[in-house]
Amino acid sequence: MIPSSFEYHRPASVSEALQLLQQYGEEAKIMSGGHSLLPSLKLRLSEPGHLIDISRISDLSYIREEGGVIAIGACSTHNAIGKSALVQEKIPMISQAALAIGDVQVRNRGTLGGSIAHADPAADWPASILASEAEIVVAGANGTRNIAAGDFFTGIFMTALEENEIITEIRIPIPPANTHSAYLKFPQPASRFALVGCAVMITRSNGSVERARVAFTGVSPSAFRDNAVEEAITGQAVNADSIKAAADKAAEGVDIMSDHYASQDYRKHLAKVYAKRALMAASN
Amino acid sequence: MGIPINVKVNGKEYSQEVEPRQLLVDFLRETLRLTGTHVGCDTSGCGACTILVDGNAVKSCTLLAVQVDGAEVTTIEGLSKNGDHPLQEGFKEEHGLQCGYCTPGMIMAAADLLTNNPNPSEQEIRHALEGNICRCTGYHNIVKSIQYAADKMQGKEVSHG
Ligand SMILES: Cc1cc2nc3c(=O)[nH]c(=O)nc-3n(C[C@H](O)[C@H](O)[C@H](O)COP(=O)(O)OP(=O)(O)OC[C@H]3O[C@@H](n4cnc5c(N)ncnc54)[C@H](O)[C@@H]3O)c2cc1C
Ligand code: FES
Ligand code: FES
Numbered sequence: 001m002i003p004s005s006f007e008y009h010r011p012a013s014v015s016e017a018l019q020l021l022q023q024y025g026e027e028a029k030i031m032s033g034g035h036s037l038l039p040s041l042k043l044r045l046s047e048p049g050h051l052i053d054i055s056r057i058s059d060l061s062y063i064r065e066e067g068g069v070i071a072i073g074a075c076s077t078h079n080a081i082g083k084s085a086l087v088q089e090k091i092p093m094i095s096q097a098a099l100a101i102g103d104v105q106v107r108n109r110g111t112l113g114g115s116i117a118h119a120d121p122a123a124d125w126p127a128s129i130l131a132s133e134a135e136i137v138v139a140g141a142n143g144t145r146n147i148a149a150g151d152f153f154t155g156i157f158m159t160a161l162e163e164n165e166i167i168t169e170i171r172i173p174i175p176p177a178n179t180h181s182a183y184l185k186f187p188q189p190a191s192r193f194a195l196v197g198c199a200v201m202i203t204r205s206n207g208s209v210e211r212a213r214v215a216f217t218g219v220s221p222s223a224f225r226d227n228a229v230e231e232a233i234t235g236q237a238v239n240a241d242s243i244k245a246a247a248d249k250a251a252e253g254v255d256i257m258s259d260h261y262a263s264q265d266y267r268k269h270l271a272k273v274y275a276k277r278a279l280m281a282a283s284n
Numbered sequence: 285m286g287i288p289i290n291v292k293v294n295g296k297e298y299s300q301e302v303e304p305r306q307l308l309v310d311f312l313r314e315t316l317r318l319t320g321t322h323v324g325c326d327t328s329g330c331g332a333c334t335i336l337v338d339g340n341a342v343k344s345c346t347l348l349a350v351q352v353d354g355a356e357v358t359t360i361e362g363l364s365k366n367g368d369h370p371l372q373e374g375f376k377e378e379h380g381l382q383c384g385y386c387t388p389g390m391i392m393a394a395a396d397l398l399t400n401n402p403n404p405s406e407q408e409i410r411h412a413l414e415g416n417i418c419r420c421t422g423y424h425n426i427v428k429s430i431q432y433a434a435d436k437m438q439g440k441e442v443s444h445g
Binding site for chain 2: 005006
């Protein structure tokens with residue numbers, strides 16, 4: 001399968017990329033890792049006249065600590081993030097989510113910025129981006145703005161990105177001490193996308209949960225924070241009973257997807273099971 | 285409209301004009317006639333087209349040739365001069381192939397693994413091959429072939445067959 005013809009551009013900077021976007025408008029498409037875009041170009045689901053390859057812009061690929069935040073350049077690959085010692089030490093859930101994606105070949109090319117821009121309802125990243133309360137830094141013709149993760153994912157393949165905006169950075173707050181985190185998924189056996197993925201972050205003091213963040217991907221058309229589970233575990237001592245009681249509240253009252261991989265009932269069941277397992281994993 | 289790229293493939297420099305939409309695997313197979321890299325699915329699922337770009341395993345059906353401008357590419361043909369890389373020897377000794385269709389991709393994925401993890405466990409080998417599908421062998425001998433290569437590359441004694 002061969003994509004339709006297009007002109008290829010490789011800007012050296014974000015401002016050059018933004019200019020190209022302005023110039024070509026609807027004809028243009030940004031490419032980062034190309035691991036969602038190229039498959040769709042090959043199927044001709046998308047036929048842009050201009051492809052703007054931002055993957056070589058050197059100041060979009062980095063992972064660094066900046067005063068209480070881990071700042072990740074949008075074009076950092078899943079593998080670079082998953083293997084980063086800084087990420088593994090400070091927020092293990094983020095590393096686990098990165099390494100849960102697809103296979104090693106996909107992780108060597110696909111990028112964090114590309115994945116969240118694409119907003120596949122079964123993508124792994126959105127759960128831990130929500131649970132970590134990350135901020136998404138976006139550049140556009142009128143400068144840059146920061147979007148809270150909670151406002152970013154708006155629907156199936158839909159985000160708060162405006163036309164002609166580029167994600168440049170993802171900023172993940174380093175959680176307080178006594179915080180443990182985990183990301184666990186039930187992979188769709190063929191594609192390895194998440195049928196259900198659950199990200200959990202728990203901060204404890206004096207043995208009980210002071211703060212909990214729980215988010216799901218794969219369950220509903222858009223990834224979401226599950227406040228009912230968070231509230232149920234907050235203030236509790238962490239043990240098998242409190243975890244089970246909290247996990248049983250998972251995915252209540254949300255629009256649950258149903259497809260030929262999994263029915264609504266089965267997805268809801270998996271959500272409870274993975275909430276339990278992720279809470280357990282984050283309690284050690 | 286062709287655009288110029290410079291790429292080192294198996295140690296040799298190429299300066300070539302490519303059409304932007306040309307897939308890397310087609311550049312390798314059709315332009316450079318390096319047909320050791322196979323196309324199984326053409327949809328990023330099977331791993332038969334796996335090669336190394338700057339040492340990292342990637343699926344060449346899901347890259348454009350223009351994306352390797354300035355990079356170093358290694359295909360199965362470039363792994364060793366005489367087909368005697370420990371991985372190639374391992375697949376022969378441990379019967380790691382039947383029809384052989386998946387083999388170049390398996391070997392290149394394994395090459396990436398052994399660079400990053402010279403002494404992998406069986407579980408780690410199986411995990412590293414998640415992106416590669418074999419319809420013949422049942423994987424068992426592929427895992428043994430890679431264990432053989434890992435042992436050999438670390439100077440350990442290797443048992444045959
Ligand atoms: C075989 C296979 C298996 C996979 N398995 C999984 C899996 O298990 N879990 C999972 O989560 N994902 C999986 N993926 C998807 C993979 O993670 C992709 O890499 C990711 O979804 C997209 O990132 P990318 O960098 O490749 O983006 P691209 O394909 O380059 O771009 C995707 C979209 O985002 C836009 N875009 C890219 N970067 C930016 C930016 N910085 N700013 C604004 N817009 C941008 C593009 O215009 C395009 O519309 C799989 C992919 C393949 C091919
Ligand atoms: S041919 Fe590239 S993954 Fe199957
Ligand atoms: S040996 Fe036939 S597909 Fe693997």
